[in-house]
Amino acid sequence: MNASTGKRLYAKLFTHSILVPTAAALVLLGSFAAAFGFNFFKEYLSGIKWPEPKVVAPGPAGGPPSDALVLFDGKDLSQWEENQWIVKDGCATARGGGIRTKQSFGDCQLHLEWAAPEKVEGSGQERGNSGVYLMGNYEVQILDSYQNDTYYDGQAGAIYKQHPPLVNACRKPGEWQSYDIIFTAPRFKDGKMEKPAYVTVLHNGVLIQNHFEIQGQTAWDAAPAYHPHPEKMPLDLQYHGNPLKFRNIWIRELETYEPEPAKAAK
Numbered sequence: 001m002n003a004s005t006g007k008r009l010y011a012k013l014f015t016h017s018i019l020v021p022t023a024a025a026l027v028l029l030g031s032f033a034a035a036f037g038f039n040f041f042k043e044y045l046s047g048i049k050w051p052e053p054k055v056v057a058p059g060p061a062g063g064p065p066s067d068a069l070v071l072f073d074g075k076d077l078s079q080w081e082e083n084q085w086i087v088k089d090g091c092a093t094a095r096g097g098g099i100r101t102k103q104s105f106g107d108c109q110l111h112l113e114w115a116a117p118e119k120v121e122g123s124g125q126e127r128g129n130s131g132v133y134l135m136g137n138y139e140v141q142i143l144d145s146y147q148n149d150t151y152y153d154g155q156a157g158a159i160y161k162q163h164p165p166l167v168n169a170c171r172k173p174g175e176w177q178s179y180d181i182i183f184t185a186p187r188f189k190d191g192k193m194e195k196p197a198y199v200t201v202l203h204n205g206v207l208i209q210n211h212f213e214i215q216g217q218t219a220w221d222a223a224p225a226y227h228p229h230p231e232k233m234p235l236d237l238q239y240h241g242n243p244l245k246f247r248n249i250w251i252r253e254l255e256t257y258e259p260e261p262a263k264a265a266k
């Protein structure tokens with residue numbers, strides 16, 4: 001047997017011993033699949049009809065995105081109730097008392113930037129203290145927590161007296177820092193809390209609160225408890241006697257949307 005005869009014999013054997021049985025098996029499998037209603041190549045579709053997500057231009061790094069309400073752009077505090085804070089050189093410096101937005105908010109995404117005084121004075125809770133009061137009731141602590149000991153559930157990024165930050169991501173005093181907060185407002189029904197509030201916080205881009213279930217209003221002198229309030233409330237920034245600086249504050253109100261009733265998913 002020469003080489004070309006060998007190749008032909010091999011091809012014949014290959015066709016008869018492998019290709020023919022494989023093709024037959026595929027035909028049989030296909031017949032069974034068709035008979036029992038299987039279709040191996042059909043795409044899964046949920047049957048849910050979602051509305052098209054809106055287009056939002058994200059804007060420059062740090063925002064604001066195109067659908068945000070700018071609460072402070074470095075120029076004026078016109079989005080806030082009358083206050084004594086000083087606007088200068090593109091930032092607002094805390095003075096005389098807290099500030100409160102004119103508008104009210106519920107579920108939201110909030111971005112703000114703050115800097116503790118460069119000149120370190122005091123210690124613990126007396127050093128670079130402020131706070132973001134979501135709905136005027138739930139404080140995400142602002143504190144100069146760079147090498148500054150205090151109780152953990154009262155340091156920067158803590159949900160005050162409820163939950164410490166997952167890590168301490170504080171920059172040095174005088175340096176700009178960011179908070180990105182995603183907040184789900186509590187729901188009240190018949191004078192009682194129906195669903196608690198939740199909060200997620202990134203400090204300088206680092207996750208420090210991960211969908212934490214808020215236990216109620218944060219207070220210095222009382223255990224957390226829910227006291228019913230309107231669906232939307234203003235946002236407060238605390239003045240705690242320290243001249244913290246703020247800039248680039250914006251907020252996006254978050255909507256939930258429901259799909260059209262689902263058709264039977266297959």
Ligand code: MG
Nearest residue numbers: 129130131142
């Ligand atoms: Mg505070």
